[in-house]
Amino acid sequence: MAIIEVDGLVKRYGDHTAVDGVSFAVEHGEIFGILGPNGAGKTTTVECIEGLRTRDEGTIRVCGIDPQRDNGELRQMLGSQLQESELPDKLQVGEAMELYSSFYRNPADWHELIDMLNLAEKIDTQFRHLSGGQKQRLSIALALVGNPRVAVLDELTTGLDPQARRDTWDLIEGIRDRGVTILLVTHFMAEAERLCDKLAVIDSGRLVALDSPAGLVARVDGRQRVRFRPSAPLDHAVLTALPEVTSVERAGGQLVVTGRGNLLLAVTTALARNQVVAADLRVEQTSLDDAFVALTGRPIDA
Numbered sequence: 001m002a003i004i005e006v007d008g009l010v011k012r013y014g015d016h017t018a019v020d021g022v023s024f025a026v027e028h029g030e031i032f033g034i035l036g037p038n039g040a041g042k043t044t045t046v047e048c049i050e051g052l053r054t055r056d057e058g059t060i061r062v063c064g065i066d067p068q069r070d071n072g073e074l075r076q077m078l079g080s081q082l083q084e085s086e087l088p089d090k091l092q093v094g095e096a097m098e099l100y101s102s103f104y105r106n107p108a109d110w111h112e113l114i115d116m117l118n119l120a121e122k123i124d125t126q127f128r129h130l131s132g133g134q135k136q137r138l139s140i141a142l143a144l145v146g147n148p149r150v151a152v153l154d155e156l157t158t159g160l161d162p163q164a165r166r167d168t169w170d171l172i173e174g175i176r177d178r179g180v181t182i183l184l185v186t187h188f189m190a191e192a193e194r195l196c197d198k199l200a201v202i203d204s205g206r207l208v209a210l211d212s213p214a215g216l217v218a219r220v221d222g223r224q225r226v227r228f229r230p231s232a233p234l235d236h237a238v239l240t241a242l243p244e245v246t247s248v249e250r251a252g253g254q255l256v257v258t259g260r261g262n263l264l265l266a267v268t269t270a271l272a273r274n275q276v277v278a279a280d281l282r283v284e285q286t287s288l289d290d291a292f293v294a295l296t297g298r299p300i301d302a
């Protein structure tokens with residue numbers, strides 16, 4: 001059963017159409033990712049879902065509620081991650097949890113949440129003295145304190161170091177296991193691939209694909225990359241002439257050959273014929289990054 005339904009969403013800022021006819025449905029219990037480059041319209045989309053922005057066209061339902069019509073009821077169902085600037089510097093962790101609990105009819109046991117998020121030792125610590133990772137964990141705790149059916153997490157792991165990011169991913173999976181549906185905004189491929197059951201890929205305000213990470217990769221499957229360091233200068237035409245090869249690029253001292261079929265055999269045979277040895281040879285399979293490039297024509301961070 002769909003817990004969030006977005007149909008033909010349009011949002012304009014003056015002459016600029018930030019979201020241009022986006023439609024998707026999020027099923028109960030999913031981790032649903034909205035993936036796209038900076039400025040694609042991801043935050044605008046989720047803020048329309050959260051009832052924080054007024055849409056220009058289309059319909060939205062969250063647990064059957066129109067966010068624009070019944071915002072009070074929506075607040076009881078939906079937990080939003082706070083932006084860092086929204087908490088006063090001197091507010092202590094325990095005080096923040098107590099305050100936010102008071103906003104809800106049926107709050108969670110915040111002490112239990114604080115334990116789960118590994119913040120028990122920080123209950124008396126002021127917000128300004130928390131590390132980046134601790135602030136993120138507190139913002140997740142605050143998003144969950146109302147016992148929401150849906151949690152919206154926007155750029156959750158931006159600014160975290162790799163270990164804190166992986167810890168946060170484990171945490172998100174734990175929250176989903178408690179039955180909370182998660183709407184996750186991200187521009188990290190690894191995060192999308194690791195966490196999301198389904199992804200809406202948004203580019204320039206439009207939905208360009210709606211699929212599981214594996215489904216997106218499968219669309220461009222069959223494409224491979226062979227990467228190596230040639231032992232001697234090599235005319236690229238030797239490789240581009242091969243029917244298996246679609247492109248040859250230089251990356252530092254390496255050559256990156258993209259293609260299909262038995263690419264490895266074709267490339268190594270051509271190199272041997274030209275008395276070139278391939279050092280540090282690696283074969284890379286298609287990733288979500290490749291799928292994104294195939295869908296939008298450019299890498300996500302371009």
Ligand SMILES: Nc1ncnc2c1ncn2[C@@H]1O[C@H](COP(=O)(O)OP(=O)(O)OP(=O)(O)O)[C@@H](O)[C@H]1O
Binds near residue numbers: 040043045187
């Ligand atoms: N309040 C606003 N007024 C005018 N333009 C806005 C406003 N908010 C966003 N925009 C513009 O709308 C477009 C979409 O912005 P949005 O923040 O939704 O993108 P995003 O995909 O979340 O980007 P990011 O990853 O950088 O946060 C951008 O071009 C942005 O500059």
